[in-house]
Amino acid sequence: xxxxxxxxxxxSLQGKQVFITGASGFLGKxxxxxxxxxxxxxxxxxxxxxxxxxxxxxxxxMDGVFGSSLFDTLRTTHGxxxxxxxxxxxxxxxxxxxxxxxxxxxxxxxxxxxxLDLIINSAASVNFREAMDQALxxxxxxxxxxxxLANYSGQQDSVxxxxxxxxCYVNGLNTGVMTEKVAAPASGLIDAIDHDTYAxxxxxxxxxxxxxxxxxRFPNKAKQEQKLIEFGIQQSRHFGWNDTYTFSKWMGExxxxxGLGKKNLTLLRPSIIESTIxxxxxxxxxxxxxxxxxxxxYAKGRVSIFPGDDKGILDVIPVDLVANAALLSAxxxxxxxxxxxIYQCCSGSANPILLKQFIDYMQQASLQQYKALPKLFAGxxxxxxxxxxxxxxxxxxxxxxxxxxxxxxxxxxxxSKKADKQMLKAQTTASLATLFGFYTAAKYRFDxxxxxxxxxxxxxxxxxxxxxxxxxxxxxxxxQDIHLPGLHKYALAHKKSxxxxxxxxxxxxxxx
Numbered sequence: 001x002x003x004x005x006x007x008x009x010x011x012s013l014q015g016k017q018v019f020i021t022g023a024s025g026f027l028g029k030x031x032x033x034x035x036x037x038x039x040x041x042x043x044x045x046x047x048x049x050x051x052x053x054x055x056x057x058x059x060x061x062m063d064g065v066f067g068s069s070l071f072d073t074l075r076t077t078h079g080x081x082x083x084x085x086x087x088x089x090x091x092x093x094x095x096x097x098x099x100x101x102x103x104x105x106x107x108x109x110x111x112x113x114x115x116l117d118l119i120i121n122s123a124a125s126v127n128f129r130e131a132m133d134q135a136l137x138x139x140x141x142x143x144x145x146x147x148x149l150a151n152y153s154g155q156q157d158s159v160x161x162x163x164x165x166x167x168c169y170v171n172g173l174n175t176g177v178m179t180e181k182v183a184a185p186a187s188g189l190i191d192a193i194d195h196d197t198y199a200x201x202x203x204x205x206x207x208x209x210x211x212x213x214x215x216x217r218f219p220n221k222a223k224q225e226q227k228l229i230e231f232g233i234q235q236s237r238h239f240g241w242n243d244t245y246t247f248s249k250w251m252g253e254x255x256x257x258x259g260l261g262k263k264n265l266t267l268l269r270p271s272i273i274e275s276t277i278x279x280x281x282x283x284x285x286x287x288x289x290x291x292x293x294x295x296x297x298y299a300k301g302r303v304s305i306f307p308g309d310d311k312g313i314l315d316v317i318p319v320d321l322v323a324n325a326a327l328l329s330a331x332x333x334x335x336x337x338x339x340x341x342i343y344q345c346c347s348g349s350a351n352p353i354l355l356k357q358f359i360d361y362m363q364q365a366s367l368q369q370y371k372a373l374p375k376l377f378a379g380x381x382x383x384x385x386x387x388x389x390x391x392x393x394x395x396x397x398x399x400x401x402x403x404x405x406x407x408x409x410x411x412x413x414x415x416s417k418k419a420d421k422q423m424l425k426a427q428t429t430a431s432l433a434t435l436f437g438f439y440t441a442a443k444y445r446f447d448x449x450x451x452x453x454x455x456x457x458x459x460x461x462x463x464x465x466x467x468x469x470x471x472x473x474x475x476x477x478x479x480q481d482i483h484l485p486g487l488h489k490y491a492l493a494h495k496k497s498x499x500x501x502x503x504x505x506x507x508x509x510x511x512x
Contacts, residue, residue: 283486
């Protein structure tokens with residue numbers, strides 16, 4: 001039977017024309033690099049890149065994408081021919097994700113569409129507190145362009161297959177085991193059309209009307225943006241999601257399922273994406289991600305307490321496994337695109353780690369490696385990172401902010417600035433808790449059994465190359481020997497050392 005047949009990513013994708021969005025992003029780079037390195041016989045990769053007055057789309061691609069350290073392995077492989085290899089395989093399309101037809105003229109849009117065998121959309125705004133209008137444009141409405149691109153296939157009655165990168169957190173405020181299926185709104189306030197689709201058109205229209213009223217009421221741009229951020233959070237929680245990001249990504253899933261007629265589509269949901277486990281190099285990461293924001297703030301002495309559930313699962317997944325999952329699911333679509341599928345690329349079921357264990361590993365490493373990682377650590381940490389319930393955290397923060405404000409006010413009157421560090425610490429803790437508190441107190445576990453079953457179909461020679469199962473690594477080794485050194489080497493490459501002397505991290509002695 002077809003669903004039991006063996007699957008080769010290389011054979012399925014060689015010769016194919018692939019359109020990719022979000023290539024300048026963390027995951028997008030990983031997908032493009034993996035595709036070029038492991039499927040060098042790919043027919044062509046078409047990257048949608050936004051240009052600017054300072055840089056053309058071509059310049060931005062060569063600098064911001066292919067200039068990344070992630071491509072060093074490919075650069076070494078091809079040597080002096082690297083740029084020629086890129087020019088031969090990659091076609092840069094100067095366009096804008098949110099503009100109609102990506103900002104292309106209709107002839108260019110249609111001619112591009114007719115070449116394609118596959119679309120991988122990894123573009124998104126991952127800002128948890130994005131203004132509602134922006135989140136709606138970037139994570140939901142722009143998918144109408146993806147639908148249009150897919151529907152302009154070169155063959156009659158055929159639709160180009162789409163891999164949409166979503167997020168496990170579209171499961172919103174639901175609880176329990178989250179399986180690889182459409183997430184029902186936790187609120188129950190969005191009308192169902194059938195068992196897997198919901199009436200999002202009237203929902204989007206309602207949101208747009210309210211957005212317009214806010215724009216008219218608050219013409220000042222700064223005030224308008226703040227009100228749209230507040231509106232996004234309020235509406236997201238009203239309908240059953242924690243933040244604007246996850247709400248808009250859920251609406252995007254629905255738009256694609258309905259717009260593509262429930263076929264030619266794979267929704268790939270990663271959890272919290274972090275540094276590579278091995279491919280092309282261990283520890284590569286770009287920027288400070290969700291978990292890293294807490295690690296970095298702790299290392300700088302700005303956070304020592306946070307809301308969270310010690311017994312809860314912190315679902316983190318290396319970016320190379322997610323890139324592998326994107327290409328694996330793409331290969332499956334090349335074989336069979338009759339139905340839509342949902343896969344979750346995560347660690348919560350295959351290799352779960354409790355929040356407490358995650359913190360313990362990080363604290364052990366911080367005491368052992370602070371001298372070796374001076375861009376990450378300001379000195380030897382001398383205080384334990386604690387997690388408490390959300391209720392206790394809120395009470396603690398009220399007391400801390402009040403105490404710090406009084407202490408800072410008195411210190412300033414006396415001409416001292418020492419207490420300002422305490423205020424900075426309180427503000428940093430509050431800000432990070434607002435952004436990430438939900439993700440450290442999760443009330444569900446993500447299941448990835450369907451993705452793991454799909455990976456079992458891989459040809460024997462490709463199983464390791466396109467590994468997607470989180471059971472392939474050890475958490476202590478990954479976090480202490482790969483992730484932290486990688487964070488120091490890659491994400492903080494251009495930062496100066498934080499270390500001033502072999503002394504405790506600044507501000508630690510004032511922590512509660």
